[in-house]
Amino acid sequence: MKITILTGSAHPKGTTNTLATAFAEGAQTAGHEVFRFNCATAKVRPCIGCNQCGCGQRECVFKDDFVSALVPRLLEADVVVLCAPTYYFALSPQLATVVSRWYSVNPQMTGGKRSLLIAACEGPAKDVMVGIEATYERILNWMHWQDAGRIIAGECPTAAALEDTDLVQRAHDLGFSMK
């Protein structure tokens, strides 16, 4: 399978990138092709709602890394992984910016894919992650995609906190078990 991972943290060795790496290594070990897109370093403008694309009928007005580097990988992906820290109870703006640009290829991406959520926060997940998980579920419903699993790292302000958990192993196992 082709798996596209969107990482939304500016911390290369942070919580979510550590979990993304574990997931990717598991998936690659199982023979899957993994493409990783760093939303924090890529040059991607947020959708401005100009509607020139007509929600995927025409090209986006922006010609940036989203179009040149990511769109082909999104369209061909069997699985799309959303990986982000929580910023103010929401997906990080680095990831949310990239997701906003899906608008320009929305019809082409609708249906036939599965998705996973890898998210981290400093507070307790049951309080903090309500919004992110609801957003994720609504995105999947809108895209007609299936949920293939979640790694929710509550009380993990930095990657060091992962050492007291089994989350890295779980992320690896989830990648390895993708079918």
Ligand SMILES: Cc1cc2nc3c(=O)[nH]c(=O)nc-3n(C[C@H](O)[C@H](O)[C@H](O)COP(=O)(O)O)c2cc1C
């Ligand atoms: C701007 C900002 C906003 C944040 N908002 C929240 C929040 O609303 N709830 C929470 O529990 N943690 C919040 N955090 C903490 C991060 O979600 C947490 O440190 C996360 O594990 C960082 O992931 P990373 O290492 O992958 O970047 C925030 C951090 C920053 C920098």
